[in-house]
Amino acid sequence: MIEDKNQSRTDLSDLGEFGLIDHLTKNLQITHDSTIKGIGDDAAVLKFNNKKIVVTTDMLVEGVHFDLSYMPLKHLGYKAIIVNLSDVYAMNAKATHVTVSIAVSNRFPLEALEALYEGIETAAKLYNVDVVGGDTTSSTTGLLISVTAIGETDHEVYRSTAKPGDLLVVTGDLGAAFMGLQVLKREKEVYKVNPNNQPDLEPYTYIIERQLKPEARQDIVKLLKDLDVKPTAMIDISDGLSSEIIHICKQSQVGCDLYEDKIPLDPQVISTCEEFNIDSTTVALNGGEDYELLFTIPQEDFPKIKGNPNVSIIGHMKEASEGLHLITRANTKIPIKAQGWKNFES
Amino acid sequence: MIEDKNQSRTDLSDLGEFGLIDHLTKNLQITHDSTIKGIGDDAAVLKFNNKKIVVTTDMLVEGVHFDLSYMPLKHLGYKAIIVNLSDVYAMNAKATHVTVSIAVSNRFPLEALEALYEGIETAAKLYNVDVVGGDTTSSTTGLLISVTAIGETDHEVYRSTAKPGDLLVVTGDLGAAFMGLQVLKREKEVYKVNPNNQPDLEPYTYIIERQLKPEARQDIVKLLKDLDVKPTAMIDISDGLSSEIIHICKQSQVGCDLYEDKIPLDPQVISTCEEFNIDSTTVALNGGEDYELLFTIPQEDFPKIKGNPNVSIIGHMKEASEGLHLITRANTKIPIKAQGWKNFES
Missing domain, CATH: 3.30.1330.10 (PurM-like, N-terminal domain)
Incomplete structure (x- = not known):
């Protein structure tokens, strides 16, 4: 044949x-x-x-x-x-x-x-x-x-146009969709063993909703326009924060310092991470499916977004030669590596 | 759960x-x-x-x-x-x-x-x-x-705008992709029985190519423009001629007479239909995957396309009340029924 x-x-x-x-x-x-x-x-x-x-x-x-x-x-x-x-x-x-x-x-x-x-x-x-x-x-x-x-x-924003010195900004909070999935997977296993068991999902409502019924940040495009902030680069966070930061840095040919203590986490993510004995920073960096926006803005736009509850400033861009680093709470520098999407691995 | x-x-x-x-x-x-x-x-x-x-x-x-x-x-x-x-x-x-x-x-x-x-x-x-x-x-x-x-x-053409009296025109020839598939299926069965058998596909080159490597009629859009012919309705033939005629008639609220002896068939389709003991008209009407264009034109445009080797006039549109019919070679009228896509049937 x-x-x-x-x-x-x-x-x-x-x-x-x-x-x-x-x-x-x-x-x-x-x-x-x-x-x-x-x-x-x-x-x-x-x-x-x-x-x-x-x-x-x-x-x-x-x-x-x-x-x-x-x-x-x-x-x-x-x-x-x-x-x-x-x-x-x-x-x-x-x-x-x-x-x-x-x-x-x-x-x-x-x-x-x-x-x-x-x-x-x-x-x-x-x-x-x-x-x-x-x-x-x-x-x-x-x-x-x-x-x-x-x-x-009227004004598209690419991944490739971040500049050294720009602030790194993220919307909403991270890691919830991944932890919601962990809870759902656990309950599925419990259900297999005992189909009559009625799980108490009350403590996990936010993170489960983030997994099953995520929202997209339509509001941010309008917010940035209203605030007269023009992002220098933008990407959506579908594969985890670290993967998306690497995309921006690689395509913009810049480096980045990301501050661990600035990464926005919902209390339910923190408590569920403790329950599952998983590090919440790892989850925020690599979990994925958050559908938040990650963008960079010139430093002079800082006053325009400072204190805005929709966004968190989590770092700043540097020269490419300085590399990509997570600055931990203990003030140590750890290189950022992609650990996102692995669907092709068996 | x-x-x-x-x-x-x-x-x-x-x-x-x-x-x-x-x-x-x-x-x-x-x-x-x-x-x-x-x-x-x-x-x-x-x-x-x-x-x-x-x-x-x-x-x-x-x-x-x-x-x-x-x-x-x-x-x-x-x-x-x-x-x-x-x-x-x-x-x-x-x-x-x-x-x-x-x-x-x-x-x-x-x-x-x-x-x-x-x-x-x-x-x-x-x-x-x-x-x-x-x-x-x-x-x-x-x-x-x-x-x-x-x-x-600049000038899109819908399925819903054919008028009674319009001529029904089709490009290329029909049924070849379906008959190519029949040959390939037969050879697959032969191969299963005897993997060393070298099939002679020479008599089927055209119909096999129509199945495996079809072309789309980019040229027709240009041709119609060059001839200054504005089709009143148009559709592509992916599900078989009868199914597409029904779409045009239903959406345009018109009827149609289709002439069996005008349906363009390649000699390889005719000979392969004889070999498989299948009626070639049935294949043209219901085979599908031909990716030719079916369109209607006002009668006054007839001289512009008459004798053009790329197209065949296969019928004309009528009032909806007159229904959809195939006029056979024996000059009998048979209602046209859809027998195309049945992928959901098990």
Whole structure:
């Protein structure tokens, strides 16, 4: 038969997600004047009749990104929209349209897809985006959702434009989605042993909601505009703080000092980390799925955001030669290393 | 655990793809002025600063849309782009950008994805589109490719605007992709029994190529413009001629007479149909995956396209009350029924 009979074999896990995308797309060429930015940021930037449009796409795969034993389908539909809008906001853009494609096996009844679409519709309404297209097909196993989001911007912000001396700022708090997932995983194990056990999830409501029903920071794009703050670089935190700091530093060719005691943590994250005996800083640095925004601003904009409850100043950018470091509470300097996305590892 | 405990259960196959999409998306509301057309055509139409953009998305799923035992990965990457561009051209638009997302299991080595991307790159170059984004993630089983294509148009053409009296026109020839698939399936069975057997695929080169490496009709958009023909309605033929005629008739609220003897068939389709003892008209009507364009034009444009080797006039539109019919070679009238996409049936 007509088959690819490739002799050599390199495991995907040898490269990791970012190495893999870089490797696969390195030969692709941009030929249209309308392409302002292709692959390599939170979204592509296109220009039509002087209007700048951002386009981004993300997939959620059953067994990889979600587990339906604790993820209600309505929440999953909601989350599939949110993770894409977060990438639009990370470009300093306003989200306007989405397309939603679904591959689903016969084991799902219509009622399951209705619940999924209910979540999609709720997110679309709340974030004021039009669902304008999609594809629905069968799959041999499981459920997969692929969303493409489109937005408009007058002033897009890339990852590659941070300057030494800029302040490093993060929205909201970090690590909650990861700890919510740990609680859900634990309860699933308990449930397997004793299905009649009624878990008390009251102490974990915030962190579970952060995992199952995250929100995207639409408000921050407006806030920065109202405060007249123009971020020099911006990225969304989907893979953990350390991974995103590395992206900004690498692409902007700068270094960074990050202060451990400045990393915003919710009390539920701290208490749950103690309960699970996990270091909360590690969770904030590597947990992922927080969908907060990380950005840099010139030092002179400090007075404009000082004391604002939506944001925390967690560090500052340095010359590239000075490297990337976490300054611990004990005032020691530890190099920042990526430990984020490892989905290809078995 | 937190689970969806839905009591009622309706099988997805009860609705079919189109019924399913209609059902799931019926509550979605359009709120942006920039949305000219949402769900319901080959692509959505958006308007930014008076520039009209079309957006479409399609997924290919292993085990549903392709079988890697006869589909080389390079061809699969090529085809994933083509099927999306075909939807752009069906709006009378010029394709400009695509995003490509891939979910892939660990069983694929890097070299497999390199081959896939080689096909993507080849199609992008040949059709002059920029690959501007995407997502690469792991899957628990198999391979899935989700592509979103973007194009520009000055004069989009919908499915819903055909008029009684218009001529029905199709590009290229029909049924070849389906018959190519039948040959490949047969050879796979032969190979299972005797792996040393070298099949003679020479008599099937055209139809196999139509299945494994289809092309999209970029040329037709230009041709119609050069001929100064403005189609009144247009759609791409991915699900078979009868299904697409029904779409145009239903959405345009018109009827149609389709002439069996006018349906363009390649000699290889005719001979392979004889060999397989399948009726070639049935194959053309219901085979699918031809990625040709089906459009309607006003009768007065007849002289402009008469004798053009790229197109065949296969029928004409009538009042809705007259229904949809195939006029057979024996001059009998048979109602046209959809028998296309049945992926949800087990």
